[in-house]
Amino acid sequence: MVTLSNRCTRSLNLRHPIVSAPMAFAGGGALAAAVSRAGGLGLIGGGYGDPAWIEEQFAAAGNARIGIGFITWSLRKSPSLLADALKHRPAAVMLSFGDPRPFAGEIRSAGAKLICQCQNMEHVEDALDVEADVVIAQGAEAGGHGALRGTLSFVPEAANFLARHAPDTLLLAAGGIADGRGLAAALMLGADGVLVGTRLWAAQEALVKERHHQAIVETNGDGTLRTRVADIARQIPWPRGFTARIRRNAFTDRWHGREEQLEQNLAVEGPRYRQAFAEGDPDNTGVWFGEAAGLIEAIEPAALIVERMAAEAAQQLARHGGAALA
Amino acid sequence: MVTLSNRCTRSLNLRHPIVSAPMAFAGGGALAAAVSRAGGLGLIGGGYGDPAWIEEQFAAAGNARIGIGFITWSLRKSPSLLADALKHRPAAVMLSFGDPRPFAGEIRSAGAKLICQCQNMEHVEDALDVEADVVIAQGAEAGGHGALRGTLSFVPEAANFLARHAPDTLLLAAGGIADGRGLAAALMLGADGVLVGTRLWAAQEALVKERHHQAIVETNGDGTLRTRVADIARQIPWPRGFTARIRRNAFTDRWHGREEQLEQNLAVEGPRYRQAFAEGDPDNTGVWFGEAAGLIEAIEPAALIVERMAAEAAQQLARHGGAALA
Numbered sequence: 163m164v165t166l167s168n169r170c171t172r173s174l175n176l177r178h179p180i181v182s183a184p185m186a187f188a189g190g191g192a193l194a195a196a197v198s199r200a201g202g203l204g205l206i207g208g209g210y211g212d213p214a215w216i217e218e219q220f221a222a223a224g225n226a227r228i229g230i231g232f233i234t235w236s237l238r239k240s241p242s243l244l245a246d247a248l249k250h251r252p253a254a255v256m257l258s259f260g261d262p263r264p265f266a267g268e269i270r271s272a273g274a275k276l277i278c279q280c281q282n283m284e285h286v287e288d289a290l291d292v293e294a295d296v297v298i299a300q301g302a303e304a305g306g307h308g309a310l311r312g313t314l315s316f317v318p319e320a321a322n323f324l325a326r327h328a329p330d331t332l333l334l335a336a337g338g339i340a341d342g343r344g345l346a347a348a349l350m351l352g353a354d355g356v357l358v359g360t361r362l363w364a365a366q367e368a369l370v371k372e373r374h375h376q377a378i379v380e381t382n383g384d385g386t387l388r389t390r391v392a393d394i395a396r397q398i399p400w401p402r403g404f405t406a407r408i409r410r411n412a413f414t415d416r417w418h419g420r421e422e423q424l425e426q427n428l429a430v431e432g433p434r435y436r437q438a439f440a441e442g443d444p445d446n447t448g449v450w451f452g453e454a455a456g457l458i459e460a461i462e463p464a465a466l467i468v469e470r471m472a473a474e475a476a477q478q479l480a481r482h483g484g485a486a487l488a
Numbered sequence: 489m490v491t492l493s494n495r496c497t498r499s500l501n502l503r504h505p506i507v508s509a510p511m512a513f514a515g516g517g518a519l520a521a522a523v524s525r526a527g528g529l530g531l532i533g534g535g536y537g538d539p540a541w542i543e544e545q546f547a548a549a550g551n552a553r554i555g556i557g558f559i560t561w562s563l564r565k566s567p568s569l570l571a572d573a574l575k576h577r578p579a580a581v582m583l584s585f586g587d588p589r590p591f592a593g594e595i596r597s598a599g600a601k602l603i604c605q606c607q608n609m610e611h612v613e614d615a616l617d618v619e620a621d622v623v624i625a626q627g628a629e630a631g632g633h634g635a636l637r638g639t640l641s642f643v644p645e646a647a648n649f650l651a652r653h654a655p656d657t658l659l660l661a662a663g664g665i666a667d668g669r670g671l672a673a674a675l676m677l678g679a680d681g682v683l684v685g686t687r688l689w690a691a692q693e694a695l696v697k698e699r700h701h702q703a704i705v706e707t708n709g710d711g712t713l714r715t716r717v718a719d720i721a722r723q724i725p726w727p728r729g730f731t732a733r734i735r736r737n738a739f740t741d742r743w744h745g746r747e748e749q750l751e752q753n754l755a756v757e758g759p760r761y762r763q764a765f766a767e768g769d770p771d772n773t774g775v776w777f778g779e780a781a782g783l784i785e786a787i788e789p790a791a792l793i794v795e796r797m798a799a800e801a802a803q804q805l806a807r808h809g810g811a812a813l814a
Contacts, residue, residue, distance in 0.1 A: 282710045283708050283709065283710050283782065284710065301638055301640065302628070302638055303637075303638035303640055303641045310713075311629075311709060311710065311779060312627055312628055312629035312638045312639060312640070312663065312664050312779055313638060313639075313640040314627065314629055314638070314639040314640045314663065314664035314665065314670060314673065315629045315663075315664030315665075315666070315670070315709050315778070315779040315780050315782060315783065316709060316779070316782075318666075318667065318669045318670065318783055319708065319709045319782035319783055321669075322783070337638065337640065337641075338638050338640035338641030339640065339641075340641070340644075341644065343644045343647075343676055343677050343678055344640060344641070344644065344677070346676035346808075347640065347673035347674075347676040347677045348673075349676075349808055350669055350672035350673040350675075350676055350804055350805070350808065351669050351670070351673045352669055382609050382645065383609065383637060383641050383642060383645045384608045384609050384610065384637065387636075452641070453637060453638055453641040453642070454641050456609065456641060456642075456645035457641065457644055457645055457648070478676055479676070479805075479808045479809050480809050481809070482672075482675055482676065482805045482809055483805050483806050483807075483808055483809005
């Protein structure tokens with residue numbers, strides 16, 4: 163039998179070394195629960211601080227063993243969200259995009275695994291400072307927020323750093339991973355597992371409008387870009403250095419490279435963006451997926467996605483490993 | 489015995505599925521010959537059209553079985569370079585950054601393998617139109633010129649496309665690959681082999697000044713950026729859409745984001761750039777390497793780099809393949 167059992171599955175008590183990205187708005191309790199029940203670890207997307215929404219998502223997850231992820235700079239504005247989430251006894255809490263120091267102790271004290279997502283080597287050092295249980299090296303291919311390192315070179319560099327300074331810390335790869343080939347590649351690069359966003363955004367359980375789901379099926383991997391325009395239109399004050407990868411569409415064609423003009427037109431463009439998003443318009447708002455769009459041909463149940471990814475990765479490893487031994 | 493023998497090594501008559509990037513200025517005949525003699529395929533960097541330099545590099549390669557690569561849009565300005573190169577009976581000719589159609593027939597008629605490097609899916613379609621023998625999917629991690637797709641998602645998407653439309657065409661991965669882990673990952677993603685630039689730029693045989701070599705050893709993978717400023721300073725008219733990944737240094741800190749001002753100061757800044765480059769100054773000129781810098785700790789002979797990469801990849805595949813089969 164092919165299997166991907168490793169120190170990641172043992173430490174996090176999983177069948178597959180696959181964690182779902184805590185995608186704001188899209189990553190609700192149903193998706194997290196489906197990923198966990200399929201043998202991965204599902205994370206609710208803590209988003210920008212709506213406590214009622216988070217409670218609903220924990221309820222939607224039922225008794226599944228899940229975790230939650232927060233946008234660290236945003237959590238600093240509403241730190242009570244963390245205490246509220248910890249009451250649900252999440253298996254893990256992920257912090258990304260900001261200094262993890264203010265929250266690490268509270269997470270650890272609650273008995274949750276501390277996962278720190280990193281976009282560059284400086285972030286990896288921050289994660290080791292707070293003794294993260296899991297470090298994620300997220301490459302620029304990823305959908306939604308991220309930065310500029312590419313997954314393929316960032317992961318082995320992070321692996322080298324962990325091997326020297328914190329050999330017991332787990333490493334996950336994120337950014338561009340949508341199938342068993344990506345998972346197998348991540349393991350080759352020195353990761354212990356993967357964080358999957360875009361491929362699970364395209365799961366039936368994701369909280370994504372139907373026309374946005376249709377758009378990812380129709381878009382190839384060239385059809386996204388990293389930009390600030392969605393955050394400007396939404397008036398969400400992301401720190402410089404982070405951009406969002408979204409679908410290239412009429413909205414981005416109009417405003418990317420014209421950020422100052424967009425700022426000047428927010429009275430009109432802000433409501434227009436939000437209305438188009440609420441309506442599931444794929445052309446006039448941010449459509450939040452990454453380069454892995456080119457590997458996605460159908461909207462499928464999360465369990466199928468997770469189980470196929472693990473099985474394909476194990477087969478790919480066994481086939482090539484066998485050939486290398488021949 | 490572990491081995492990476494596959495259809496790439498058989499088709500190109502190699503021991504290892506490793507091709508050296510034809511790096512302008514840095515990739516001369518000595519480097520190409522060393523890579524080929526170690527079992528890979530070395531490519532001279534055809535650069536921007538200096539016929540005497542190219543002749544010198546073919547001479548420096550001696551009787552090694554090598555190839556050459558051209559910057560396609562630049563070759564259109566000096567098409568006789570191709571005929572001159574083909575007189576040396578190169579094993580392969582690589583075209584990158586432009587329409588391959590004007591040159592494909594001449595290359596094939598000369599009996600050389602046609603390699604087309606691609607930066608997005610549209611380029612892959614162009615490569616199949618000219619029936620390329622080898623397609624390279626180059627990700628944004630790469631040093632020097634490239635575009636925006638990340639290697640990790642671009643390679644499997646290109647592999648899917650080739651499987652459907654040209655299953656006999658070989659696929660190489662490029663961008664961020666500097667060791668056996670990267671090679672093993674590329675094979676997992678569906679590539680038949682890899683193109684290696686930055687790691688071989690840091691080879692003893694590369695035509696690189698000592699202080700530039702020292703800079704790559706000291707720089708981690710966060711220390712590069714994609715920018716137009718080197719091409720502006722050198723007054724080389726690269727088509728829009730392509731940028732160069734170079735070391736982040738005083739030169740890029742000063743001008744990146746201030747491209748118009750640099751254009752206005754070319755009378756001073758152009759000669760300053762070129763003089764600093766000629767002197768091997770690591771701070772005031774373009775220093776041409778990619779994100780794989782974070783994986784490079786020493787300047788070593790090319791043969792050692794190629795042989796270690798192949799051996800490590802085979803070991804990595806065998807170990808993980810064996811674990812998956814356990």
